[in-house]
Amino acid sequence: MAKHETQPAKDSDNEAAAPTQGKKGPTPRRREREAQNFQPLVPENRKAASKQAREQIRREQAKAREGMARGDDQYLRPKERGPQKRYLRDFVDIRFTLGELLVPFMFLVIFATMIPGLQYYSTFALLAIWTYLLVCIVEGVMLGLIARKHVTKVVGEARTEKGFVWQAISRSMQMRFMRLPKARVKRFSSIAFTANYK
Secondary structure, X not given: OHHHHHXXXXXXXXXXXXXXXXXXXXXOOHHXXXXXXXXXXXXOOHHHHHHHHHHHHHHHHHHHHHHHHHOOHHHOOHHHOOHXXXXXXXXXXXXXXXXXXXXXXXXXXXXXXOOOOOHHHHHHHHHHHHHHHHHHHHHHHHHHHHHHHHHHHHHOOOOXXXXXXXXXXXXXXXXXXHOOOOOOOOOOOOOOOOOOOO
């Protein structure tokens, strides 16, 4: 009877040892496993990686320029986003402003003062540039105040955003084709600000 009682114990020992018979070599250490899974942050081919990074940056910059040109709020500065500032840009763009001629006028005056015989009038030329610049600033201030007044009538003084005057001056003194976002309204067209202006 004793032999029959001890035999199952031997069988169980053999079954427990069976799984270890198929093991191949020692268990890898933690350091070895980490070395196998390690991937360098910088690829070995640094030239190709640098070229790929530059292309990615160019694509992102081109996407941002396109979004800014469309007037997409996602790509504009926080102070330029929203329907109020969109209306301000349109309010300036439907007009022909004196500020659009500021840069060509400055180049013309500077070029004229370089012509022999006209250098005597350089002082008057500089005075003319500063006078014209002042007129353009006054024009921009008036546009900003008028646009702000139209917005305030719709949304109220408390909800009217800041920055109308400065942005009107900046935009009105740029040539139309150089403005960002690009002009989306035709000259001398009629617009009105509403609560859902788009």
